[in-house]
Amino acid sequence: xxxxxxxxxxxxxxxxxxxxxxxxxxxxxxxxxxxxxxxxxxxxxxxxxxxxxxxxxxxxxxxxxxxxxxxxxxxxxxxxxxxxxxxxxxxxxxxxxxxxxxxxxxxxxxxxxxxxxxxxxxxxxxxxxxxxxxxxxxxxxxxxxxxxxxxxxxxxxxxxxxxxx
Amino acid sequence: xxxxxxxxxxxxxxxxxxxxxxxxxxxxxxxxxxxxxxxxxxxxxxxxxxxxxxxxxxxxxxxxxxxxxxxxxxxxxxxxxxxxxxxxxxxxxxxxxxxxxxxxxxxxxxxxxxxxxxxxxxxxxxxxxxxxxxxxxxxxxxxxxxxxxxxxxxxxxxxxxxxxxxxxxxxxxxxxxxxxxxxxxxxxxxxxxxxxxxxxxxxxxxxxxxxxxxxxxxxxxxxxxxxxxxxxxxxxxxxxxxxxxxxxxxxxxxxxxxxxxxxxxxxxxxxxxxxxxxxxxxxxxxxxxxxxxxxxxxxxxxxxxxxxxxxxxxxxxxxxxxxxxxxxxxxxx
Numbered sequence: 001x002x003x004x005x006x007x008x009x010x011x012x013x014x015x016x017x018x019x020x021x022x023x024x025x026x027x028x029x030x031x032x033x034x035x036x037x038x039x040x041x042x043x044x045x046x047x048x049x050x051x052x053x054x055x056x057x058x059x060x061x062x063x064x065x066x067x068x069x070x071x072x073x074x075x076x077x078x079x080x081x082x083x084x085x086x087x088x089x090x091x092x093x094x095x096x097x098x099x100x101x102x103x104x105x106x107x108x109x110x111x112x113x114x115x116x117x118x119x120x121x122x123x124x125x126x127x128x129x130x131x132x133x134x135x136x137x138x139x140x141x142x143x144x145x146x147x148x149x150x151x152x153x154x155x156x157x158x159x160x161x162x163x164x165x
Numbered sequence: 166x167x168x169x170x171x172x173x174x175x176x177x178x179x180x181x182x183x184x185x186x187x188x189x190x191x192x193x194x195x196x197x198x199x200x201x202x203x204x205x206x207x208x209x210x211x212x213x214x215x216x217x218x219x220x221x222x223x224x225x226x227x228x229x230x231x232x233x234x235x236x237x238x239x240x241x242x243x244x245x246x247x248x249x250x251x252x253x254x255x256x257x258x259x260x261x262x263x264x265x266x267x268x269x270x271x272x273x274x275x276x277x278x279x280x281x282x283x284x285x286x287x288x289x290x291x292x293x294x295x296x297x298x299x300x301x302x303x304x305x306x307x308x309x310x311x312x313x314x315x316x317x318x319x320x321x322x323x324x325x326x327x328x329x330x331x332x333x334x335x336x337x338x339x340x341x342x343x344x345x346x347x348x349x350x351x352x353x354x355x356x357x358x359x360x361x362x363x364x365x366x367x368x369x370x371x372x373x374x375x376x377x378x379x380x381x382x383x384x385x386x387x388x389x390x391x392x393x394x395x396x397x398x399x400x401x402x403x404x405x406x407x408x409x410x411x412x413x414x415x416x417x418x419x420x421x422x423x424x425x426x427x428x429x430x431x432x433x434x435x436x437x438x439x440x441x442x443x444x445x446x447x448x449x450x451x452x453x454x455x456x457x458x459x460x461x462x463x464x465x466x467x468x469x470x471x472x473x474x475x476x477x478x479x480x481x482x483x484x485x486x487x488x489x490x491x492x493x494x495x496x497x498x
Contacts, residue, residue, distance in 0.1 A: 003221065037240025
C-alpha cells in the first residue's frame with residue numbers, strides 16, 4: 001500500500017481544519033477553533049486501482065505570532081495552499097508561503113484552494129486572480145468545507161499529481 | 166558536559182522530564198523499528214512489531230525518516246490521544262524519536278492563540294463594514310450629510326502607557342506585534358460597544374460613540390468600552406508576563422458634547438472626521454489619566470446615570486480648556 005504525507009498550509013482561519021474534517025469525516029462545524037501546532041489524520045483512497053493512504057498534516061495557520069514551521073513539511077509528497085476567498089490578504093499569504101516552501105524545501109505538487117465559496121456575498125477575489133495563478137501553471141480549485149464543494153475533487157487531484165511524480 | 170550532582174539531576178528529571186511522560190522509538194536507518202520504551206501507550210502507540218517498517222506502525226512518521234539532522238515538531242496531535250512535543254535526532258546506528266507530553270502547553274497556547282485570531286478576524290470584519298459604510302456600498306447604517314454636520318457624540322481616547330520607550334528598545338517586528346495585540350483588543354472593545362475607531366495614532370486609539378445606532382446613550386457605551394479595554398489589557402498583560410514579556414497599562418479619557426462630524430478623503434480613501442472642543446477635551450483627559458484610570462467630563466458623567474456610582478469627582482489640571490470643568494475618575498483596583 002502506498003502512503004503519502006500531505007500538508008495543509010495557509011493563513012489562519014482559512015478553513016484548513018474544516019477541509020480535513022469534511023474530507024476525512026464528512027463533517028463540518030460553524031465554530032472556529034484555532035489549530036495550535038499540527039493535527040494529523042489519515043484517509044484511505046482508491047486512485048486508478050491503487051490503494052493510497054494520505055497522512056494529512058493540518059498545520060497551524062500563519063499569522064503575526066505563529067510562523068509556519070517548515071520542519072512540519074519534511075517528507076511531504078504534496079500540499080494544499082489554502083486561502084479564504086472572503087479575505088484577500090490570505091491569498092497574499094498563500095503566495096508568500098508557496099515561495100517560502102519552494103525555496104527552502106523544494107518543488108512538489110500542490111493545489112491552491114480558494115475556500116469558503118459558500119460566502120459569495122463576501123467574496124473578495126476577482127476571476128483574474130484565478131487566471132493569473134493558472135497561468136503560472138498552478139492548479140486552482142474553489143472549495144467550500146461547509147457545502148463540500150470541490151473538496152473531494154481537490155484531494156483526488158493532488159493525489160493523482162503525487163502518484164505521477 | 167554539564168557537571169551537576171546526582172541529586173540535582175534527579176530533581177531536574179523528576180520535575181521536568183518525568184512529569185511529561187517520556188517515551189521513545191529507535192528506528193534503523195532503513196526504516197525498521199529496532200527498539201522502544203517509556204509510556205508510548207499514553208500517546209496511542211501500541212502493538213509495535215520489532216523489525217517491521219515504522220511508517221505503517223506509527224503513521225505520523227511517514228516521510229520523516231531517515232534523518233540527516235535534528236528535527237523538532239512541537240504540539241503534534243492525532244486522534245489516538247497524542248499531544249506531544251516530538252524530538253527526532255540521528256544516532257550512529259539509527260534515528261531516535263523522543264516524545265514528551267505537551268497537553269498543558271497546548272492548552273495554554275491554544276487559549277492565547279484563539280484570542281489573538283478572534284481579535285484579528287474581528288478587526289478585519291470591522292474594517293470591511295466600515296469601508297462599505299464610508300464608500301456607500303452598504304445600506305446607510307452610518308448616515309452623515311455629505312458636507313458634514315454637528316452631532317452630540319462621545320469621544321474616547323485610550324493610550325498605552327510607556328510604549329514609546331519600549332518601541333525604542335526593541336526590534337520593529339517585536340514592537341508591532343505587541344502593539345497590534347493591544348490595539349486589536351482595544352478596537353474590539355470599542356466595536357463591541359457600537360463605537361467607531363476614528364483614528365489610530367501610534368499607541369493611541371481615538372473612538373467615536375453616537376454615530377452608529379445603539380441601544381443606550383453614547384456615554385454609557387463609551388464607558389463600558391473603557392471598562393472592557395481595561396479588562397482586556399489586564400488579560401493580555403497576564404498572558405505576556407507568563408511568557409516573560411513586557412506588559413503595558415492604559416490611560417483613558419472620555420468627553421461628550423456637540424462636535425463637527427463628516428467624512429474626510431476622496432475617491433480612494435475615506436475616513437470619519439471628528440473635530441471640536443470635546444475631541445480636544447477627551448484627548449486632554451486621556452493625557453491626565455493615570456495608568457489604569459478612566460477620566461470623564463461632566464457631560465459624560467451626567468449622561469451615564471447608571472454608571473455614576475463607579476466614578477468619584479477629582480481635581481486635575483486641564484490645560485488649554487476654555488472653562489474649568491468638574492471631572493470624574495474611575496481607577497481600576
